[in-house]
Amino acid sequence: MNMNRGEFYKRVLPIFRPECLRNKNAIVVGVGSGGGRVATELGRLGVGLILIDLPGEVLEEHNILRHELGYPSLGKLKTEELAKHIHRLNPETAIECISLDVVAHKREFRDIVEAWKPELVLACTDNEPSRHLLSEVGVQRHVCVIGAAAYTGGIGGEVWISRPGAPCYGCITAHQQKSDTRPKTQSTIDYTDLDLPELRSTCALNLDIAQIALIQTRVALNFLLNGQVDLLGLPEKANLIVFANRRLAGHFERPLQAETFHIPRQSDCLTCGNHSPEEIDLEAERILQNVKQR
Numbered sequence: 107m108n109m110n111r112g113e114f115y116k117r118v119l120p121i122f123r124p125e126c127l128r129n130k131n132a133i134v135v136g137v138g139s140g141g142g143r144v145a146t147e148l149g150r151l152g153v154g155l156i157l158i159d160l161p162g163e164v165l166e167e168h169n170i171l172r173h174e175l176g177y178p179s180l181g182k183l184k185t186e187e188l189a190k191h192i193h194r195l196n197p198e199t200a201i202e203c204i205s206l207d208v209v210a211h212k213r214e215f216r217d218i219v220e221a222w223k224p225e226l227v228l229a230c231t232d233n234e235p236s237r238h239l240l241s242e243v244g245v246q247r248h249v250c251v252i253g254a255a256a257y258t259g260g261i262g263g264e265v266w267i268s269r270p271g272a273p274c275y276g277c278i279t280a281h282q283q284k285s286d287t288r289p290k291t292q293s294t295i296d297y298t299d300l301d302l303p304e305l306r307s308t309c310a311l312n313l314d315i316a317q318i319a320l321i322q323t324r325v326a327l328n329f330l331l332n333g334q335v336d337l338l339g340l341p342e343k344a345n346l347i348v349f350a351n352r353r354l355a356g357h358f359e360r361p362l363q364a365e366t367f368h369i370p371r372q373s374d375c376l377t378c379g380n381h382s383p384e385e386i387d388l389e390a391e392r393i394l395q396n397v398k399q400r
């Protein structure tokens with residue numbers, strides 16, 4: 107379909123020049139409920155996308171209530187169906203779909219980052235090993251990684267930013283475990299008996315996840331616009347945003363409350379500190395083993 111760009115972009119022109127997004131690429135890893143929305147919002151504005159999800163990751167009926175895609179995509183690959191969906195919104199957006207388990211095939215993922223040289227990697231997966239891996243590759247390849255997660259029950263969520271030269275996701279999450287930035291409602295659930303990622307993804311409404319995904323998208327778009335316009339006003343070094351979807355006594359005192367944090371680097375971090383690549387690989391292996399055992 108031929109686009110009339112002037113007409114298409116008419117309503118955003120007063121805010122920013124859309125052509126500055128056209129030559130920028132973002133890798134979106136995980137195109138579920140959150141990632142699908144992030145990709146759609148960036149894609150409709152013309153940001154080039156590399157959509158990555160697990161091999162055989164198809165849309166299932168229980169996904170539909172919380173996904174950009176609907177019944178016509180049932181049983182089909184989420185990445186490819188999402189690309190079609192985005193092309194219906196902006197036929198000019200460049201989109202590549204890749205089936206890859208980034209944790210199992212770390213080297214292939216590194217090669218993809220090396221080949222595409224994206225401005226951004228968006229971590230939209232639902233598990234800790236992949237978040238650590240994406241952040242680690244971002245550190246190694248000097249690419250900004252922005253991730254998000256909704257908290258259990260959809261009470262709120264967080265968006266984290268690992269910029270080149272700044273603390274990695276490992277530093278951010280280690281600091282959170284020691285401090286009070288993350289609500290501890292999970293302590294009421296016996297996790298020894300449950301599949302944690304499954305639980306996280308089952309207990310939230312679409313609007314809960316979308317709220318956090320749109321904050322992630324805003325942070326991403328702001329990064330891509332590179333100062334042309336500030337859509338956020340985030341303090342320069344802020345690397346964690348915690349957002350309350352609703353009030354929760356003891357954690358979120360106000361509804362729709364946002365807090366920003368500047369989490370410092372962990373002094374002994376092997377991922378983003380000054381260490382050799384061999385030390386970094388060993389540490390990554392150690393973290394992954396710990397996460398799996400938990």
Ligand SMILES: [Zn+2]
Pocket residue numbers: 273274275276277278371372375376377378379
């Ligand atoms: Zn670190």
